[in-house]
């Protein structure tokens with residue numbers, strides 16, 4: 304589903320953040336990425352998401368090199384196939400919650416009936432059914448985070464990228480949301496990458512990887528998160 308080939312990324316005046324990083328994420332695979340603050344986890348997700356470009360190396364989605372697509376084609380592919388839960392992806396302030404969540408379906412040309420039904424389903428799934436007509440300014444940070452997650456999943460994307468998706472949520476809500484993400488990923492045969500500092504959150508993925516300056520590696524097999532049996 305996703306292949307990273309020899310990715311290098313440095314910031315202007317900065318040290319090299321990612322050095323010759325290669326990794327292949329299979330279809331239907333859901334991994335958690337952990338690692339020290341500043342090691343480059345958000346940088347990596349931003350590159351995959353197309354918010355930034357690698358200095359060298361190639362990112363392939365479903366076998367297609369992103370660098371081979373023009374901007375319009377790349378945008379169309381991401382809009383259809385990707386779901387993002389990033390803090391940078393702000394909820395639009397002048398749209399209601401229902402309209403915000405429905406947006407990916409509208410942009411992808413879904414039917415009106417499907418858009419309405421699926422949007423209601425996602426509103427319920429993140430516990431915001433009664434708030435559908437509210438505007439983002441009327442919500443708490445954690446509620447907004449749930450809107451962002453509903454919007455990321457509503458169009459059944461094939462690749463879900465989430466950077467600290469439950470950072471603003473209380474433990475019970477966080478667990479519910481992580482189970483919703485996992486359920487949607489598995490139900491759609493999608494692939495997912497969740498970046499988190501929480502071992503409990505990481506344990507809801509199939510596998511835990513750690514990003515270090517030497518690349519993406521499986522977490523020490525001794526970690527309890529890897530010894531749990533999974534579907």
Ligand SMILES: Nc1ncnc2c1ncn2[C@@H]1O[C@H](COP(=O)(O)OP(=O)(O)OP(=O)(O)O)[C@@H](O)[C@H]1O
Nearest residue numbers: 314315317320338339340341342343344345346347
């Ligand atoms: N736009 C930028 N310009 C310059 N340096 C940057 C930029 N974005 C990130 N960096 C630097 O790149 C390194 C990696 O940052 P990144 O945000 O990817 O880390 P992270 O692993 O996500 O950390 P955290 O766990 O704290 O979120 C850091 O040293 C950071 O200061």
Ligand SMILES: [Mg+2]
Nearest residue numbers: 344345346466
């Ligand atoms: Mg980060």
